[in-house]
Amino acid sequence: MEHAPEREGKRRRTHAHRRSASDRALAAAVEKHPNPAATIPVSSSRLLNHLGTFAQIALGVFLGLAIWQVFALVINSGGATLQFPYPIETFQRLLEYLFTDKSLYGHTIYEHMLASMQRLLIAFGLAAAVGIVLGSALGYFSRIYQIGMVPVAVYQMIPGLAWLPIAILLFGLGDKAAIFIIFAVSSMVITIGVSSGIRMVPEVLVNAAKMTGANGAVIFCRVLAPQAAASIVNALRLGMSSAWRVLIAAEMVVGTGIGIGYSIELTRDLIDYVGAFACITIICLMGLLIDRVILASIERWMLHRLGMETR
Secondary structure, three states, X not given: OOOHHHHHHHHHHHHHHHHXXXXXXXXXXXXXXXXXHHOOOHHHHHXXXXXXXXHHHHHHHHHHHHHHHHHHHHHHOOOOOOOOOOHHHHHHHHHHHHHOOOOEOOEOHHHHHHHHHHHHHHHHHHHHHHXXXXXXXXXXXXXXXXXXXXXXXXXXXXXXXXXXHHHHHHHXXXXXXXXXXXXXXXXXXXXXXXXXHHHOOOHHHHHHHHHOOOOHHHHHHHHHHHHOHHHHHHHHHHHHHHHHHHHHHHHHHOOOOOOHHHHHHHHHHOOOHHHHHHHHHHHHHHHHHHHHHHHHHHHHHHHHHXXXXXX
């Protein structure tokens, strides 16, 4: 007579054998008759994601234009001396700047855009380099974080145009002063974002890396930087937004002689508000392209590499 433990073991082996046989039969059936509806091609999934992103941007733009139209109707119905520009006439002027030989005070709109982008890229490149290095150091070394963040926070609270006297004293009027103002503002934003991202990495991951014998450089490159990558990219997006806003303001006051901000200053002085709104529209479109297309694509790619988000 079999003992109870032996009977139980025999029953479990029989059940496992039947289950494995069932699993093999199911796998063979799926392989023989695959269900195409259960499979979504990767290319189709990416296309749907891109179409969804485009639809969201289009709806947002449409909403903004609708608000603009209603606001202009309300303002102009009051009998104001200067008419508030409507979207349609603004875009008509914008198309003239873009597709005809109409100049914008001695320069084409493309020359103004190129000059602004050159200043932005130079200033933001310097700010990104300084912000990532300084933010990483402050986030990694806890002993200097509390002390080092004091001047960073103080500088970050200074408005962009408040740097104007310092910029003029250092560089005078012109491109260098504008680049300095952009750098001073955006570098502090990036520094704070990067340091916060580094410090948010769970301590258990760092301790686990130390137990394997990893040194400080390996811990930073293999643990802290990848885990804080999303925060770093977000800090760069915030820094770019700050840089773009300060760029336009700086061009309006430091006498650059060319640029989108400088164009707005001239159109205002000449009471050409339709032209000013056309320049503002260009600013919005360029900022939207930089943030929602370029930087957002980098962020999605980074999150995908980290396994936090699928494409």
